[in-house]
Amino acid sequence: MNYAQHEHHEFVEASTEALADATLQTALVRLTDTLLAGNRRGYAALADSSELRDHAKAIKEHTLSHLDQYLEQLEASVHRLGGKVHWAATAEDARRIVVDIAKKANCKHAVKSKSMTSEEIHLNPALENAGIEVTETDFGEFIIQVAGERPSHLVAPAVHHTRESVARVLSKHLGEDLPDDPKSLAMVGRRVLREKFRRADLGITGANFAVAETGTVVLVTNEGNGRITTTAPRVHVAIMGIEKVIPRFRDLPVFLKLLARAATGQTLSVYTTMITGPRKTGELDGPDEFHLVLLDNGRTNILATPFRESLQCIRCGACLNACPVYRRIGGHAYGGVYSGPIGSILTPLYDSVPLNPHLPHASSLCGACQAACPVKINIPHMLIGLRELQHEYKPSRWEEWAYHLWSWALCQPWLYRWGMWAARLLMRWQAVDGWLSHLPGPGSEWTQVRDFPAPAAKSFRDLWKEMQT
Amino acid sequence: MTPRDTFLQRVKKAVSDGNRAGAAPKLPERCGVGYQGGGPDLLERFRQELANAGGKAYLAADRDGVVRTIQSIVQPLNARRILLSRGGLIDRLGLPNQLNEIGFNARTQNEIGPDAKEDFFAAEVGVTNVHRLIAETGTVVMAAQPDEPRSASLLPPVHIALAERSQILPDLFDLFDLFSPAANQTPSTPPSCLTLITGPSKTGDIELKLVTGVHGPGEVHVIVVGE
Numbered sequence: 281m282n283y284a285q286h287e288h289h290e291f292v293e294a295s296t297e298a299l300a301d302a303t304l305q306t307a308l309v310r311l312t313d314t315l316l317a318g319n320r321r322g323y324a325a326l327a328d329s330s331e332l333r334d335h336a337k338a339i340k341e342h343t344l345s346h347l348d349q350y351l352e353q354l355e356a357s358v359h360r361l362g363g364k365v366h367w368a369a370t371a372e373d374a375r376r377i378v379v380d381i382a383k384k385a386n387c388k389h390a391v392k393s394k395s396m397t398s399e400e401i402h403l404n405p406a407l408e409n410a411g412i413e414v415t416e417t418d419f420g421e422f423i424i425q426v427a428g429e430r431p432s433h434l435v436a437p438a439v440h441h442t443r444e445s446v447a448r449v450l451s452k453h454l455g456e457d458l459p460d461d462p463k464s465l466a467m468v469g470r471r472v473l474r475e476k477f478r479r480a481d482l483g484i485t486g487a488n489f490a491v492a493e494t495g496t497v498v499l500v501t502n503e504g505n506g507r508i509t510t511t512a513p514r515v516h517v518a519i520m521g522i523e524k525v526i527p528r529f530r531d532l533p534v535f536l537k538l539l540a541r542a543a544t545g546q547t548l549s550v551y552t553t554m555i556t557g558p559r560k561t562g563e564l565d566g567p568d569e570f571h572l573v574l575l576d577n578g579r580t581n582i583l584a585t586p587f588r589e590s591l592q593c594i595r596c597g598a599c600l601n602a603c604p605v606y607r608r609i610g611g612h613a614y615g616g617v618y619s620g621p622i623g624s625i626l627t628p629l630y631d632s633v634p635l636n637p638h639l640p641h642a643s644s645l646c647g648a649c650q651a652a653c654p655v656k657i658n659i660p661h662m663l664i665g666l667r668e669l670q671h672e673y674k675p676s677r678w679e680e681w682a683y684h685l686w687s688w689a690l691c692q693p694w695l696y697r698w699g700m701w702a703a704r705l706l707m708r709w710q711a712v713d714g715w716l717s718h719l720p721g722p723g724s725e726w727t728q729v730r731d732f733p734a735p736a737a738k739s740f741r742d743l744w745k746e747m748q749t
Numbered sequence: 750m751t752p753r754d755t756f757l758q759r760v761k762k763a764v765s766d767g768n769r770a771g772a773a774p775k776l777p778e779r780c781g782v783g784y785q786g787g788g789p790d791l792l793e794r795f796r797q798e799l800a801n802a803g804g805k806a807y808l809a810a811d812r813d814g815v816v817r818t819i820q821s822i823v824q825p826l827n828a829r830r831i832l833l834s835r836g837g838l839i840d841r842l843g844l845p846n847q848l849n850e851i852g853f854n855a856r857t858q859n860e861i862g863p864d865a866k867e868d869f870f871a872a873e874v875g876v877t878n879v880h881r882l883i884a885e886t887g888t889v890v891m892a893a894q895p896d897e898p899r900s901a902s903l904l905p906p907v908h909i910a911l912a913e914r915s916q917i918l919p920d921l922f923d924l925f926d927l928f929s930p931a932a933n934q935t936p937s938t939p940p941s942c943l944t945l946i947t948g949p950s951k952t953g954d955i956e957l958k959l960v961t962g963v964h965g966p967g968e969v970h971v972i973v974v975g976e
Contacts, residue, residue, distance in 0.1 A: 310957055332783035338774065345773040348761040361938075367756040419963050420954035438954050446955050462955040466963045473964070478870055494939055504903060504950040504965025510942070511899045512866065522760065527776055529936045530929045533921045536945075537783055547798070547886045548921070551965065552945040560941050562895035564865050576756060583763035 291638035294613040304440050308610050311439045312601040318545020319598050319652050326541060336534050337655040340592040343526055344583065350492040350525045351574065357495030361557025363570035371401035371577050378403060378484070378517055379410045381571050385515045387412060387482035391473075393499065393506040394418035395486025396595060397519045397575060399431065399617045400630075403484070414484075415476045417505035419469045426453045432611030432619070434597035435543050440610060473505070483513035483567065487520035488594065489535060490572070493528045497572065499553045500539060502546075507553050516555070516567035521575050523583075523591040535594060535654075542654035543596040578630040587662055590625045592655045599649035599659060605642050614639065621649040621659045628666055634673045640666035697741070704735045778932055779922075787884030787919030792973060795917055798887025802948025803961060804969035810976065812842045818972050819844075819876070819909060820851060826907060828873035831855040836896035837878035838911045838974060844876065869900035875966070877901045879912045880940075881927075882971065885920045886947055889971060893942035902946065908966040914975035 298304055323329040343350055355365040366381075368374035382390065390412050392398065404414045404425075416425040420438035424431055427449045431437030438446070447460035450468060458468055485506060489498040497518045499506040510516050526532065532554075540546040559566030582591055600606045600620030611619035615636075616627030624639040640663045643649075649659040689695050710716055711734035719727045726732055738746075750758070787794045796806040809815045815838075823831065831848055833839050835857050848855035855876075856868070880892035889910050893899050902908050918924055929936030950965030961967045 307956070314957055326783065327785055328782055335777060335779055335782050338777040341774050342776045345764060345768050347764050348757055351757065351760060367753045369752065369756050369759070373752075417964070418954075419952045423954065436954065436957075441955070443955050443958075462958040463960050465955060466952055466960040470963050474870070478866070494936060496939055496943075502951045502953075503963050507899065507903050507944065508964060511903060528929065529939065530925050530932070533925045534779065534783065537921060546802075546947070548888060548945060548947045550802070550947050550949070550951050554939060554943040554945075556939045556941055556943070558941065559893070560895075563893055563941060564895070564898040565869065565900045566893060566941055574756075576759065580759045580763040583760070584766035586767075588767050 291613060291615060291636075291642070294615065295609040295642075298609040298613045303442055304610055305608075307439050307442070308607055311433065311436055312607045315435075315544055315597070316601040316652065319542055319601065320545075322541025322545040322547075325547075326537065329538075329541070332534060333538060333654055333656055336538055337592060339526060339531050339534065340655055344523065344588055344591055347522065347525070347583065350527060351522060353492040354490055354495060354525050354572075354574075357492065358557070358570070358572050361495050361570070363495065363557050363572060366571060366573045368401075368573050368575045368577070371575075374401045374519060374573055374575050374577070375403055375406040377573055378519070379406055379412075381515065381517055381569075382407065382412050382482055383410065385482070385569060387513075387515055389476070389480045390414045390482040390484055391417050391476055391480040391505075391509050391513060392421075393483070393485040393501065393509040394421050394437070395484070395519060396431075396434065396617060397486045397521055398484065400521075400577065401519070401575065403519075412482070415473070415480075417473050417476065417509060418501070419466060419473075419503060419505075422469060422473065423449060426450065430612065430617075433600060434595055434618070434620075436597075440612065477508045477512045480509075480513040481515065483509040483516045485509055485516070485518050487518050487524055487572075488539065489532060490518075490520055490525050491527075491529050491532060492525050494556055496529065496532075496554050496556045498532065498536075499555070500536070500549045500551070501553070502550045504551050507551055510553060510555055510567065511565050514567055515569045515571070516558070517571045517573060518555070519573040519575060521577070522579055523593075538654040539594055539596055542594075542598040542652065582629050586665060587625065587629055589657055590622065590629065590662060592657055593622050593626075594654060596654055598652040598654065599657075602648040602652040604644060604646065604648070609642075614642070621663070622657070625659065625662050625666065633666065633669050637670060637674075640664075640670060700739060700741075704739065707734050708737070710734075784922055785885045785920050787917070791884040791917045791919060792914060794884040795882055795887055795971075795973075798885065799948065799969070799971060800887070802887050803951070804887065804948045804971065806971045806973060809972050809974050811974075812847070815842055815844070815911065815972055815974060816847045816851070818970075819848065822907070822909060822968075822970050823853065823874055826873070828907065829854045830872050831874045831876060832868065832872035832901055832905060833857045833876045834878060834897045834901045838913065839876065839878055842911075842974075865898070865900075869898070869904050872901075872905040874907045874909060875901040875903075875905035876909045876911065879910045879916060879971075880943070881924055882912050882917045882973075883919075883921055883924060883945075884917050886945075888921070889946040889969070890924060891942075891944045891946060892940040893944075894940060899942050899944070902944070903965055906962060906966055907968045907970070908946075909970045909972065912971060912973050914973055917973075 558570040606620040628636040715731040881890040949961040952963040
């Protein structure tokens with residue numbers, strides 16, 4: 281099994297379905313409006329936030345251009361603390377490494393804090409096959425796990441659910457008749473998950489950042505499940521993509537100041553947990569064993585290309601909330617583990633450019649994603665780059681022919697003028713109140729979902745001529 | 750070659766292939782960018798920011814003030830089992846005895862021994878010292894150590910933190926400066942677990958409705974001792 285589960289072939293069908301789902305539409309508007317407003321408020325409230333974002337980007341640029349050195353330094357730091365570092369070139373390697381750690385330490389009950397990296401490597405089925413019980417402990421992820429689904433947003437994984445559907449899912453799972461108000465449901469979650477935490481012998485987390493200089497792994501959460509996952513079980517395994525390393529401890533607050541503001545507008549998330557090695561002598565809680573799994577899984581392929589900038593992503597979800605396409609179709613339609621504008625770049629690059637033909641086009645290139653991004657990733661630029669790459673993989677004869685014809689026509693001024701005149705006449709004749717609701721041929725795909733504006737009475741060339749006289 | 754060496758070779762090659770000719774940018778220095786500070790009155794700023802995050806700050810002049818404040822927080826909850834960490838203000842004020850005298854079941858980990866998991870899970874209120882407070886964000890900073898277990902500020906539904914006024918830092922950047930005062934200096938090793946707590950545990954996973962206390966404490970109270 282690879283990065284995506286080949287659901288990406290159905291992008292058009294999946295997004296059409298999403299558009300027709302009234303519940304999802306309400307949920308998406310509510311979520312993205314709230315979070316995007318938070319993002320703008322968050323940046324506005326921070327002194328020179330734009331300069332701080334530039335600074336954060338510069339740290340990431342530097343780190344990625346010295347990545348091998350920082351990974352070695354990170355390894356040395358973690359070893360010095362008594363932890364162990366594992367190198368996973370592929371998703372399969374990572375799954376095997378985590379299962380081996382669990383078996384060697386004789387762990388039977390794993391609790392997980394929300395981690396996109398573990399979603400990416402499809403860790404849960406591998407652990408379950410090895411006889412280890414796995415429980416997602418982020419409340420949203422828990423709902424998703426019980427429902428047998430995938431997360432649909434980076435920071436709000438269960439956004440596609442309503443209170444009624446959550447009550448249904450949890451009632452069935454627990455064999456109880458649960459009320460459908462969010463507070464009671466969350467308290468049921470607390471009760472059930474507390475029992476899991478009490479029994480757990482293995483805690484699995486991702487990492488928002490890892491500091492090369494000190495070996496510190498950083499987890500940012502709002503619920504506190506990340507803290508319990510790294511406090512109660514006797515073994516802690518953190519899985520991180522290699523791009524998450526940052527050089528120094530003093531670089532960390534730069535990102536912490538931006539991450540929560542970009543994601544939700546909070547000044548800081550409720551909990552920032554900085555783990556530096558296993559528990560020390562005399563400490564009463566915290567894990568005895570600390571393992572850090574460094575995952576490549578296609579990242580070095582990106583590192584070597586002009587798409588390297590996409591590795592600066594800190595997974596805040598701000599580009600999703602800002603994107604007019606995500607706001608309509610939600611996360612599942614994208615097919616991959618990462619959705620939204622950044623997912624449209626990562627999925628083709630991690631998985632396959634030719635097998636994901638629609639994703640680079642699932643954008644109006646409006647630039648709202650870049651404006652919301654805490655590290656100002658030039659997402660539109662990279663989407664255009666991917667479109668170019670697609671053409672190299674699979675040139676379309678039809679498209680080539682059409683562009684040849686187009687360039688030939690543009691070189692014949694008389695034909696161009698005549699064509700424009702004819703089109704304008706025809707369209708203005710067909711238009712009602714300045715709008716066309718049916719176009720023939722390929723134009724019909726446009727008018728299926730929205731009207732097309734009729735051309736103006738006079739062309740630019742006509743107006744120009746008038747101005748000259 | 751071991752898998753590790755192959756892995757690092759791949760990264761090294763990708764780095765040099767991807768670096769534009771001679772252009773590997775230097776690690777930049779921040780030079781004051783993004784420093785907010787805490788304003789003229791750090792305590793007031795801390796109080797406001799903590800309130801924004803859903804927590805509550807109190808000022809207590811002395812031991813009696815602290816005990817009275819704790820009593821006023823705990824009594825309405827009908828909670829009995831209080832777990833205290835050791836050292837710092839808690840020891841200096843003799844809090845365990847004080848709280849036991851007024852009828853609570855207050856214990857430090859002295860009394861619960863090294864296999865403390867069940868007691869941590871059963872406690873109803875956790876009382877801790879703090880490493881620092883941050884005024885800019887209303888944040889309580891906890892540093893794990895033998896006297897200060899991670900669980901005390903995490904597992905009980907109510908967390909009461911005790912701090913001295915001098916422990917308030919203006920800005921998040923100031924906290925990290927404590928560990929690495931100069932850019933080119935190796936920082937002191939951070940504690941095994943350094944945690945920033947900004948208000949009570951929150952989730953919005955169902956229809957974005959804010960619910961507190963889903964995993965961590967649903968109430969966070971900070972008592973600042975001083976004039």
